[in-house]
Amino acid sequence: ASCNAVALAQAPPNQGPPGDIPDHFARPVAQDDYVRRIEMIPMRDGVRLYTVIVIPKAAQGAPIVLTRTPYDAHKAAADSDSPLMTEVLRRGDEELAQAGYIRVYQDVRGKYRSQGVYEMTRPPRGPLNASATDDTTDAWDTIDWLVKHVPQSNGRVGMIGSSYEGWTVVMALLHPHPALKAAVPESPMVDGWMGDDWFHYGAFRVPNYDYIAEQTEQKGDGDGVPRAQYDDYTTFLEAGAVGAYANAAGLDQLGWSRKLQAHPAYDSFWQDQALDRLVAQHPSDVPTMWEQGMWDQEDMWGANHSFAALKRAGHEGNNWLVIGPWFHSQVGADGRSLGPLLWQGDTAQQFRRDMVLPFFREHLQDGPPANLPRVNFYEPALNHWQSYPDWPAAQASTPLYLRDGYALSFHKPAAAGSDSYVSDPARPVPFEPRPARFDDRAAWRTWLVHDQRFVDGRPDVLTYRSAVLDKPIKLAGAPIADIVESTTGTDTDVVVKLIDVFPGQVRAQPGMGGYELPIGTDILRGRYAHGFTTPSPIVAGQPQHYRFTLPNVNYTILPGHRIMVQLQSTLFPLYDRNPQTYVASMFEAKPSDYRAATITVQHAPDAASAVWLPVVKDAAIK
Numbered sequence: 347a348s349c350n351a352v353a354l355a356q357a358p359p360n361q362g363p364p365g366d367i368p369d370h371f372a373r374p375v376a377q378d379d380y381v382r383r384i385e386m387i388p389m390r391d392g393v394r395l396y397t398v399i400v401i402p403k404a405a406q407g408a409p410i411v412l413t414r415t416p417y418d419a420h421k422a423a424a425d426s427d428s429p430l431m432t433e434v435l436r437r438g439d440e441e442l443a444q445a446g447y448i449r450v451y452q453d454v455r456g457k458y459r460s461q462g463v464y465e466m467t468r469p470p471r472g473p474l475n476a477s478a479t480d481d482t483t484d485a486w487d488t489i490d491w492l493v494k495h496v497p498q499s500n501g502r503v504g505m506i507g508s509s510y511e512g513w514t515v516v517m518a519l520l521h522p523h524p525a526l527k528a529a530v531p532e533s534p535m536v537d538g539w540m541g542d543d544w545f546h547y548g549a550f551r552v553p554n555y556d557y558i559a560e561q562t563e564q565k566g567d568g569d570g571v572p573r574a575q576y577d578d579y580t581t582f583l584e585a586g587a588v589g590a591y592a593n594a595a596g597l598d599q600l601g602w603s604r605k606l607q608a609h610p611a612y613d614s615f616w617q618d619q620a621l622d623r624l625v626a627q628h629p630s631d632v633p634t635m636w637e638q639g640m641w642d643q644e645d646m647w648g649a650n651h652s653f654a655a656l657k658r659a660g661h662e663g664n665n666w667l668v669i670g671p672w673f674h675s676q677v678g679a680d681g682r683s684l685g686p687l688l689w690q691g692d693t694a695q696q697f698r699r700d701m702v703l704p705f706f707r708e709h710l711q712d713g714p715p716a717n718l719p720r721v722n723f724y725e726p727a728l729n730h731w732q733s734y735p736d737w738p739a740a741q742a743s744t745p746l747y748l749r750d751g752y753a754l755s756f757h758k759p760a761a762a763g764s765d766s767y768v769s770d771p772a773r774p775v776p777f778e779p780r781p782a783r784f785d786d787r788a789a790w791r792t793w794l795v796h797d798q799r800f801v802d803g804r805p806d807v808l809t810y811r812s813a814v815l816d817k818p819i820k821l822a823g824a825p826i827a828d829i830v831e832s833t834t835g836t837d838t839d840v841v842v843k844l845i846d847v848f849p850g851q852v853r854a855q856p857g858m859g860g861y862e863l864p865i866g867t868d869i870l871r872g873r874y875a876h877g878f879t880t881p882s883p884i885v886a887g888q889p890q891h892y893r894f895t896l897p898n899v900n901y902t903i904l905p906g907h908r909i910m911v912q913l914q915s916t917l918f919p920l921y922d923r924n925p926q927t928y929v930a931s932m933f934e935a936k937p938s939d940y941r942a943a944t945i946t947v948q949h950a951p952d953a954a955s956a957v958w959l960p961v962v963k964d965a966a967i968k
């Protein structure tokens with residue numbers, strides 16, 4: 347037996363009967379209606395990027411539409427094994443494939459099959475990137491190669507992509523290749539501290555840790571962080587400060603996790619890579635359609651702030667804005683509903699077919715002018731698209747005051763009043779009903795429209811209601827929260843939710859009876875009330891203003907509905923807990939720093955708390 351074992355061990359591996367698995371299997375492609383080319387496109391520093399070029403077999407003089415991705419270019423162009431291009435590409439590419447466009451996906455440097463080193467949303471060349479390349483040069487070099495090496499193309503390129511892929515579109519705009527003729531950044535990640543993925547006004551978003559692990563544990567797919575508990579609420583409550591959690595999970599080995607912990611405030615690290623600032627400093631001539639969802643649970647900031655920054659810089663002319671009734675990246679999927687909210691048809695397809703395609707046809711093919719309105723914003727309450735020549739259509743100049751008796755009124759309080767609650771970090775308010783699970787995609791995509799009755803009875807959630815409206819109130823712009831409150835602690839978070847309360851019964855959809863639909867939710871970390879760059883402790887017991895802008899709305903509160911405002915101090919575990927005791931960095935808070943505090947919200951003539959609404963005066967409601 348031992349002789350046989352030696353003989354087996356010494357046998358060359360390729361001897362013996364031929365196996366059933368060939369060295370290489372070539373799938374016959376004759377029946378396909380497309381050709382797939384795989385290229386390693388060289389960048390100016392010699393690094394080669396993996397690029398999938400999907401070309402309709404009949405293509406001649408066709409435009410190219412490029413997406414640069416950290417999410418696996420191979421997978422993006424291999425949705426099924428169908429011989430049809432419409433089936434092989436992602437769902438959101440269907441209209442482009444039908445139009446006969448050449449579709450290109452490329453792995454950004456350092457991810458999946460591309461060479462080079464990966465850095466999360468790699469900052470542009472400058473103070474944060476001393477090298478000679480960034481995603482602006484990589485886009486430039488790619489487009490240059492494509493127009494020279496894809497003979498079926500007409501030499502014109504459009505770029506499109508959502509979220510991180512939207513960020514790569516915006517990076518390309520900082521110094522665009524002359525062949526880049528149209529751009530569609532969809533819910534682009536633009537300012538990760540102010541209101542996109544990593545923080546909102548300084549409050550840290552905990553699900554990032556799974557994302558960072560998945561994206562940066564290795565070049566390919568990483569795993570999320572393993573959990574000992576089913577309920578993420580329990581996991582993060584038991585974990586204490588998020589920095590300790592991250593380190594215990596080994597995430598201190600990951601560069602981006604370390605960078606987040608090193609930059610909790612809005613310092614030059616964030617400012618110098620905030621793309622809304624940068625696009626306004628380097629405005630391009632490329633026609634650009636900025637898109638985002640009204641309930642975008644990941645990147646609520648980027649598109650509308652980039653559009654606004656370009657407008658302030660005098661460059662509105664070649665920029666358009668579209669805001670649909672969508673969760674993050676829903677534009678690439680089915681847009682017929684969001685949670686229980688049902689729309690008129692597939693609003694995402696309407697965007698792709700009636701806005702993006704005409705826009706590309708005009709700029710990539712000399713098609714007829716798309717004649718798109720400057721701003722297209724879906725009106726969820728009226729259930730149709732509305733167009734505007736400019737945005738915002740109204741400034742937040744109508745204060746809706748908090749009043750005694752948990753009331754809301756357009757009249758300022760006449761007498762002093764206040765309401766108090768105890769915010770206890772040991773019992774934070776959940777952001778979605780428990781068990782809270784970050785990996786429950788359906789719950790994650792819809793938490794911003796979740797019926798807030800699940801928390802409005804909690805003693806640590808203040809709920810203010812208007813009278814039942816007898817007339818519609820039309821909002822078109824970004825509301826501003828201005829809350830005057832004190833805390834017995836030395837730090838606090840302020841969460842404000844603007845809510846449309848449906849009538850008690852809704853004949854057409856009984857489940858919507860009494861529904862408390864948030865139309866704008868956000869959080870401010872109190873230590874930044876006096877400036878985002880430098881935090882400062884709050885003076886215990888002293889009322890102060892917390893003023894911050896809520897997400898854009900285009901929304902009519904209808905007769906029979908009420909307006910509601912809810913105030914609370916936690917949205918857990920989506921946002922890490924504020925210990926309510928001032929510490930240098932919340933990533934490193936100690937268990938003893940987490941203390942209950944009493945929050946007192948003022949509604950007095952000289953200390954009036956309000957949400958300032960962008961009311962369209964005398965709006966004809968249609």
Ligand code: PG9
Pocket residue numbers: 467508509510511513535543557644645
């Ligand atoms: N929101 C995701 C992301 C973008 C950029 C950085 C980190 C995360 C995304 O959907 O791509």
